[in-house]
Amino acid sequence: MVKSLDYIFPDPPAGLDPAALDRTRVPESVAVIMDGNGRWAKKRALNRLRGHKAGIEAVRETIRCASDLGVRYLTIYSFSTENWKRPEDEVVGLMDLFAKTMLAEVDGLHAEGVRVRTIGDLSPLPAETREAFDAAWEKTRDNEGMTLVVAVNYGGRQEILRATAACMREAALMAEETGEVLEPTEEMFERGLYTCGMPDPDLVIRTSGEMRVSNFLLWQIAYSEFVVTDTLWPDFDRYEFLRCLLEYQGRNRRFGGVA
Structure with missing residues (x-):
């Protein structure tokens, strides 16, 4: 059930208008x-x-x-x-x-x-x-x-190191299978992030x-x-x-x- 802005913000302080929020752009x-x-x-x-x-x-x-x-x-x-x-x-x-x-x-x-x-x-x-x-x-x-x-x-730096290692492993595996050395892509890198699949x-x-x-x-x-x-x-x-x-x-x- 979609809740109204009045329900979500029942007692706004002076000068703050919940109706100004565009719910299509949350x-x-x-x-x-x-x-x-x-x-x-x-x-x-x-x-x-x-x-x-x-x-x-x-x-x-x-x-x-x-x-x-x-x-x-x-x-x-x-x-x-x-x-x-x-x-x-x-x-x-x-x-x-x-x-x-x-x-x-x-x-x-x-x-x-x-x-x-x-x-x-x-x-x-x-x-x-x-x-x-x-x-x-x-x-x-x-x-x-x-x-x-x-x-x-x-930690963001640690996550990047983790994803880099996973990306390198994936690239090496693909090279073994295809005989081609492929450049890593952002998609390959993101598969190694904790947030894979999230926006x-x-x-x-x-x-x-x-x-x-x-x-x-x-x-x-x-x-x-x-x-x-x-x-x-x-x-x-x-x-x-x-x-x-x-x-x-x-x-x-x-x-x-x-x-």
Whole structure:
């Protein structure tokens, strides 16, 4: 059932008009760099893990709103390959939080038809965390609604190296079979990406005002639109998401062509 904009945005703040959103131009794929949990906690004299816990509601809100609006793919950057450098207690707490949150949320996501998948190398994660993500995939894999992509232990440079190795193996195998040395193609390379079969992000949102991509989807965001908001992630809600979508819809996407 298609939900009305009034239902999705029941109490917009002054100056923000949900009716300005063109539902025929909602991006197919949105990626979010969820930043600012630590600063949110510091402002309140709390430890960083409390900030991560506070960010869960923002994740719920964004998933629900994106799904209701017809976004087909929502990718959230949960844990990068560089995040292992954080204090051990924070990393351990995050891994436990991932497992508990996924187990608590999967039934609701399944009921809404959301499909859950991960990108990144899950092998170094604790067994309980891996199992929670695997269970979510198995439960929701046949759903036909929005795909929620959780990037965990993900790094764009590492993904490119991984895809390059796969591309080289494929080219070598084809050379053995045909006797011809073939030039690698973008299609061959993309088959080695974690995101194989998914559309590239139309829109990348970064919270907390930082102006960097942080090793996120480096191949895939070549022509994505970027919207940066000063809002810290735990304070991000459906109305902030609406503002990002409206800014996106105000862009002229030329993909290197003429305006």
